[in-house]
Amino acid sequence: xxxxxxxxxxxxxxxxxxxxxxxxxxxxxxxxxxxxxxxxxxxxxxxxxxxxxxxxxxxxxxxxxxxxxxxxxxxxxxxxxxxxxxxxxxxxxxxxxxxxxxxxxxxxxxxxxxxxxxxxxxxxxxxxxxxxxxxxxxxxxxxxxxxxxxxxxxxxxxxxxxxxxxxxxxxxxxxxxxxxxxxxxxxxxxxxxxxxxxxxxxxxxxxxxxxxxxxxxxxxxxxxxxxxxxxxxxxxxxxxxxxxxxxxxxxxxxxxxxxxxxxxxxxxxxxxxxxxxxxxxxxxxxxxxxxxxx
Amino acid sequence: xxxxxxxxxxxxxxxxxxxxxxxxxxxxxxxxxxxxxxxxxxxxxxxxxxxxxxxxxxxxxxxxxxxxxxxxxxxxxxxxxxxxxxxxxxxxxxxxxxxxxxxxxxxxxxxxxxxxxxxxxxxxxxxxxxxxxxxxxxxxxxxxxxxxxxxxxxxxxxxxxxxxxxxxxxxxxxxxxxxxxxxxxxxxxxxxxxxxxxxxxxxxxxxxxxxxxxxxxxxxxxxxxxxxxxxxxxxxxxxxxxxxxxxxxxxxxxxxxxxxxxxxxxxxxxxxxxxxxxxxxxxxxxxxxxxxxxxxxxxxxxxxxxxxxxxxxxxxxxxxxxxxxxxxxx
Amino acid sequence: xxxxxxxxxxxxxxxxxxxxxxxxxxxxxxxxxxxxxxxxxxxxxxxxxxxxxxxxxxxxxxxxxxxxxxxxxxxxxxxxxxxxxxxxxxxxxxxxxxxxxxxxxxxxxxxxxxxxxxxxxxxxxxxxxxxxxxxxxxxxxxxxxxxxxxxxxxxxxxxxxxxxxxxxxxxxxxxxxxxxxxxxxxxxxxxxxxxxxxxxxxxxxxxxxxxxxxxxxxxxxxxxxxxxxxxxxxxxxxxxxxxxxxxxxxxxxxxxxxxxxxxxxxxxxxxxxxxxxxxxxxxxxxxxxxxxxxxxxxxxxxxxxxxxxxxx
Numbered sequence: 001x002x003x004x005x006x007x008x009x010x011x012x013x014x015x016x017x018x019x020x021x022x023x024x025x026x027x028x029x030x031x032x033x034x035x036x037x038x039x040x041x042x043x044x045x046x047x048x049x050x051x052x053x054x055x056x057x058x059x060x061x062x063x064x065x066x067x068x069x070x071x072x073x074x075x076x077x078x079x080x081x082x083x084x085x086x087x088x089x090x091x092x093x094x095x096x097x098x099x100x101x102x103x104x105x106x107x108x109x110x111x112x113x114x115x116x117x118x119x120x121x122x123x124x125x126x127x128x129x130x131x132x133x134x135x136x137x138x139x140x141x142x143x144x145x146x147x148x149x150x151x152x153x154x155x156x157x158x159x160x161x162x163x164x165x166x167x168x169x170x171x172x173x174x175x176x177x178x179x180x181x182x183x184x185x186x187x188x189x190x191x192x193x194x195x196x197x198x199x200x201x202x203x204x205x206x207x208x209x210x211x212x213x214x215x216x217x218x219x220x221x222x223x224x225x226x227x228x229x230x231x232x233x234x235x236x237x238x239x240x241x242x243x244x245x246x247x248x249x250x251x252x253x254x255x256x257x258x259x260x261x262x263x264x265x266x267x268x269x270x271x272x273x274x275x276x277x278x279x280x281x282x283x284x285x286x287x288x289x290x291x292x293x294x
Numbered sequence: 295x296x297x298x299x300x301x302x303x304x305x306x307x308x309x310x311x312x313x314x315x316x317x318x319x320x321x322x323x324x325x326x327x328x329x330x331x332x333x334x335x336x337x338x339x340x341x342x343x344x345x346x347x348x349x350x351x352x353x354x355x356x357x358x359x360x361x362x363x364x365x366x367x368x369x370x371x372x373x374x375x376x377x378x379x380x381x382x383x384x385x386x387x388x389x390x391x392x393x394x395x396x397x398x399x400x401x402x403x404x405x406x407x408x409x410x411x412x413x414x415x416x417x418x419x420x421x422x423x424x425x426x427x428x429x430x431x432x433x434x435x436x437x438x439x440x441x442x443x444x445x446x447x448x449x450x451x452x453x454x455x456x457x458x459x460x461x462x463x464x465x466x467x468x469x470x471x472x473x474x475x476x477x478x479x480x481x482x483x484x485x486x487x488x489x490x491x492x493x494x495x496x497x498x499x500x501x502x503x504x505x506x507x508x509x510x511x512x513x514x515x516x517x518x519x520x521x522x523x524x525x526x527x528x529x530x531x532x533x534x535x536x537x538x539x540x541x542x543x544x545x546x547x548x549x550x551x552x553x554x555x556x557x558x559x560x561x562x563x564x565x566x567x568x569x570x571x572x573x574x575x576x577x578x579x580x581x582x583x584x585x586x587x588x589x590x591x592x593x594x595x596x597x598x599x600x601x602x603x604x605x606x607x608x609x610x611x612x613x614x615x616x617x618x619x620x621x622x623x624x
Numbered sequence: 625x626x627x628x629x630x631x632x633x634x635x636x637x638x639x640x641x642x643x644x645x646x647x648x649x650x651x652x653x654x655x656x657x658x659x660x661x662x663x664x665x666x667x668x669x670x671x672x673x674x675x676x677x678x679x680x681x682x683x684x685x686x687x688x689x690x691x692x693x694x695x696x697x698x699x700x701x702x703x704x705x706x707x708x709x710x711x712x713x714x715x716x717x718x719x720x721x722x723x724x725x726x727x728x729x730x731x732x733x734x735x736x737x738x739x740x741x742x743x744x745x746x747x748x749x750x751x752x753x754x755x756x757x758x759x760x761x762x763x764x765x766x767x768x769x770x771x772x773x774x775x776x777x778x779x780x781x782x783x784x785x786x787x788x789x790x791x792x793x794x795x796x797x798x799x800x801x802x803x804x805x806x807x808x809x810x811x812x813x814x815x816x817x818x819x820x821x822x823x824x825x826x827x828x829x830x831x832x833x834x835x836x837x838x839x840x841x842x843x844x845x846x847x848x849x850x851x852x853x854x855x856x857x858x859x860x861x862x863x864x865x866x867x868x869x870x871x872x873x874x875x876x877x878x879x880x881x882x883x884x885x886x887x888x889x890x891x892x893x894x895x896x897x898x899x900x901x902x903x904x905x906x907x908x909x910x911x912x913x914x915x916x917x918x919x920x921x922x923x924x925x926x927x928x929x930x931x932x933x934x935x936x
Contacts, residue, residue, distance in 0.1 A: 128315070132323075135316050135605070137597050139560035139575075143582040144594055148327035224446050228564050231448055232579045247449060251568070255467065259456050266449035273444040523731040524745075525691040527787065528719030533745050541735050 030285035037279040041094075044272065048091025056080050056088060056241060064253075067260050074260035077253060082246070086265040089241040090272055093230075096153070097223035100160035104222070105215040108165035109207065112172025116180065117195065126169070133166040139232075142225065146234040156235035160225050168214040175210055179203050216280035220273045227269055243269050305613045306606075313602040317595065321372065324594045328587050329364045335384065335585045336360065371591075381588030385580060390592040393577065398596070401566070401573030405558050407489060408496035408565075413551045415497070416504030421543065423505065424512020425535060436509070439502035447561065451495040451568035458491060465491045467570075492569040499561040500554055508547045515542045549611055555604030559597050631706050632664040633795055633826045634688070639700035641680075641687055642895075654697070657683055657895045658850040659903070661700070662922050662929070663828075667794070670817060670827040672837035672858075674876075675847025679892060681830045685724055685797045690714030704795075719744065723793035727800040729780035732772035739768025742787050750790050757786040761816075778809050785816055796820055797828045802836055814840040834876065838862065846873045849892050849903040854935075856928040869930040872904050902932070910934045 058078040067074040073082035115126040133141075141163050146155030179185060179202070188198050229235050230244025238245055243265050250261035336355055340346050346354075360367070374381065380390035419439070423432045459467045466488050515521060521538050529537060563575035570576070574593055581589040641658040657680040665671045675681055686692045688702065690711050702709035704717065714722075732741055742758075743749040758767065761782040772780060781801065788796045798817060802810040817827045818840055831837050837844055838861055845855040854870035861867075864883070865874040875888045890907040893899055899906050905915040912933065920931045 137556045137559040139563040147582050148331045150332040262452045277444045519730040520733045523726050526689050526724035529745050
């Protein structure tokens, strides 16, 4: 087995950890990129927040206009500027995505730790629970939760939060189980340190990066789910400017040739999700360079 | 041989029990969820049939058993389930089982097509990427996969609809059959014509997962000791791929594909809504929007069953085909 | 050796292997694993390449077979039967003339039946021949339908050895064929290689177990920090430091449990921080300023080869 590892080591020479100095270099680059991406996202987000409600007022005189210099993304059936609506909607979607991800990630880490630290019985109960969550199609489950909470923002948040924790919990559970068998932790336990002391001093430092990375990688998913559930007509009320709602409205006018209503908001959504995804990848490189993919 | 059959049966039983326990739990959870909902189904029902008096309203409530405590209602609902009675849809005014069976046929065709296409495309792309690790094919397709995972596929469906149906007129705008035609008159190619866009959209939703997974697996295999030895014995290129690459990646890919029924169903809800395709997915979102509780519950249970069957198939596949696991269980 | 009039079946001349490591997107760095390595092997003999684990010996096998990873750079010259060993030739010889005998069951595809696997990919499949060899090695006939994980370590090894025989290779490179075996099993395995050599084949035995190398090899090449510091007849190792040439070989001999069991200070330098001049100089007791400056060339000495300025 040892020999095999050597073989593979030589075979995969280029995969060996890089030298510290060079590593710093890579990390610095990733860090710079992270800052740029972050400011870009914050800018788009801020613009959305700062746009006054007035700007999305109905204006029948300018309804159903194709894109022009005045209205870059065109106007909708009520004469509202689509660019403004999209930016405003984007900030709502991002907020919901981030809040739901945070709730979900906290649930994930708590349940993951509970599964790994608790008794065998609890572990199997939690595993079964994870199977359960993964057994119901997410979209259906979110619809159900949204229905239970009377649709609206609350239902949307709860739905997304309730469905996204399972994979992170599974990851954290695996990580804790692995840590538990590490030499220094076994020694620590023999020395009579309490479980919570070990958890805080030895495990949390390893789990926090995992948690952060898991959280950030959850954002794009949550935002996409928000958009699709709003699209289906759950979640936010129609007067709210969520991207999913604009896209749902655009369905009615597709055959009428109002392509701009469907294309542009979607493009902005793709852009934002892609930016956040890139941010996550870069942040992962900064926080957790050894787990990062090539 | 006899031993193998016994193992499969055992594995099947074990998985079935787990599946039943999950289904039971889902029935409790979903029933609890609709019970706590502030949305009043009676109100929704009444809105559908016109003004009614207080007594009539009370009568409807009693007929639905809404005057009883939730636990009693649950037991009543569950025992009806065992008799095969899922209740009557408020939206379509027909038995839920009938609607589910009819719509599931449509959905199944859609999902099956998308599943096959995404599996074949995803697996092939994954193999190409894995065999050419680091080369331009790998980089290009990997970018594509990552990009697709940040694109909301329902929006992609909208764009396809705009481009291919509205602009170019190549495909119909929606539905599974031409409008105004009776089911028996519809020809197979007409069905396929209606199916093409939604199925393609749905397959885009899931192929990047399988492609990236297969890529990683293929890279692991190509870096393995046994491939090194195979190279040392003169194998390369296509021979190496068929003898070792394919052999060691096909099963994990197939398993993953079966385990992805949940995403498939979730995606079909969106795709069916975009393309007005009359399947289970469009039915479930309509049921939720119109507070059609019996239909919502029925489809939730049914979709869970669907996902569980996929997972169970994945488990059984591993148990039957992988000789290592087969051995470990005997 | 009396057959030295014949040209060597394989001659490796000044072989160096380094790896291009990519640091980030643009920075590159070369990591030298094997430096200026020389070996010759003749038909009918066993050449043991002995050195401590993890020093890159296995890479030599990959280099001879031409299956190094893409980011490896190879310099130097290799000749097979007097012909330049080009990638094209290597591709033709792999699995026919030159065979690798890897060390463990991990080198067998876990999802392929052993029989099919031993047959190889070349048609027509040599099934009858393979069955004969399996029988000769005492492998039960049912074994061909087994998967690798069902084999014991010894069985797997015999299957692996039989692949070299089925191919009827002239040059066999056995990489660490004995670790994890009991003494009897190990001797048994080595006996198989002895038989191959007696059958006019050439066997390179890569091992870190010097004792076993003594037991079976005709000549022993001592591998240190990516190069061969000395090649000597096995007989010289039985005599001891007097007959040996390089300070490292002498130290290696002394470190054996049955001798003085005394190890030398320091560790082998690893690729990336190789010393200038003689690779062994930092640990050498008889080093001179010259040793620290230039790399000693290979020279003949008392019927062996050595890379040392001071050896007499």
